[in-house]
Amino acid sequence: MDIVSRLAGVIGSENVSYCDSELQSYGVDRTTIWEGNPKAVVFPRSVKQLQDIILFANKYSLKVVPSGGRTGLCGGAVANNSELVVSMDKMNIIKEINLDDRSITAEAGVTTQQIQVAAAENHLFYPVDFASSGSSQVGGNIATNAGGINVIRYGMTRNWILGLRVVTGSGDILNLNKSLVKNNTGYDFRHLFIGSEGTLGIIYEATLQLTEPPKPSTVCVFGVEKFAYLIEVLKICKSMLQVNAFEFFCNNALSRVVGAHQYQRPFDTESPFYALVELENTEIETETVFEVYSKCVDEKLITDGVISQSIDQARALWRLREDISETLWHFQPYKNDISVRISKMADFLNDVSQLIQKNYPDFEIIWYGHIGDGNIHLNILKPKNLSTLQFKSFCDGVSMSLGELISKYEGSISAEHGVGLLKKESLRFSRSEDEINLMKSIKKIFDPNAILNPGKLI
């Protein structure tokens, strides 16, 4: 009997798929570089089945790729080498909403949007949000410490995890932090698993902290001539109002999105860059939004702007930013997801710009991202005349120079998307050799036979 039929005997054939189309789709994430080629996809329905799969994989030396919504952008969920994909799709129940604790307990396969909706139905709020919230899953969000558009106000996924239940690479079941707010009893393993990219264990359940919904907000888009002005506008906004989001995009990004979806430009004046700002306001503070606008105009930081007058207009403005990644996907962009401290941002952007102009004079470059968090998404579009491999190897080369620069600024080669397969070579620009060796030692403790997510992160 072959090994996968044996596995079907352990967890039931209805929970195993060998169908070609599923093998291909479950073998990839949103990166366009790799093709999926797993041995099989399994769908555990209980923690017992998940544990049985892991024990089985250890016994028969099968490599395992944990799989959520596969919306990742760095190959963290890619299975292209006969691995077993363990999909959490069938562990998708919201188990409890606790109003006293303001928490929600959900299985790993519940989507971000389901969490947001369940919270809203109970007059609460789950603040981690991004364009792929409809398909990204709780387990994947935690394994990658997902960020998104509200980080400036609420922080990353890590800030919202009260408790985690995991099956480690050796098949142990751990209940981490027991959903306590205060628990000072030594090493907090919960935080090791957050952002570990499925290399230590598989998260099967989590308790997330919820909070009060924000007050109504106003969305503004401002046209800006220079990168450095974006940072000045950010300072003004922060000094006068509660900033929920501070995003930016370049004119190329705007033109691509507007062209692809027949959206309206925010205003007629074209600018090299745009800031999208979401400001929380009460009625009394609405006037302050106009004051922010006037101050930025007086200081010649912005050339034009629009302030939303309705929820629909605010949503339409958000789409100009949120739809960029999806719009660019068809051009197989090479992605950089980099960050530095806000205080170093202006100088860093200047240096990155020069490096980009020197190295990519003929490529279309799309700048956008969460500039309020010091995080830029730099997408380079593939020219039609280059093959995927030629393009990737050219960009990989430039990434090394970018890595040197990031290292000089003590920044990160991956602000929010993670390392996966894509950025493994660049990890050394953000983490020391000692740190990487420590990561390897930690992995050996939780996953002694190295069955989990081979080749990812370290």
Ligand code: 2HG
């Ligand atoms: C975003 O901020 C996402 O829109 C995706 O993190 C970024 O596709 C990207 O490079």
Ligand code: ZN
């Ligand atoms: Zn982002």
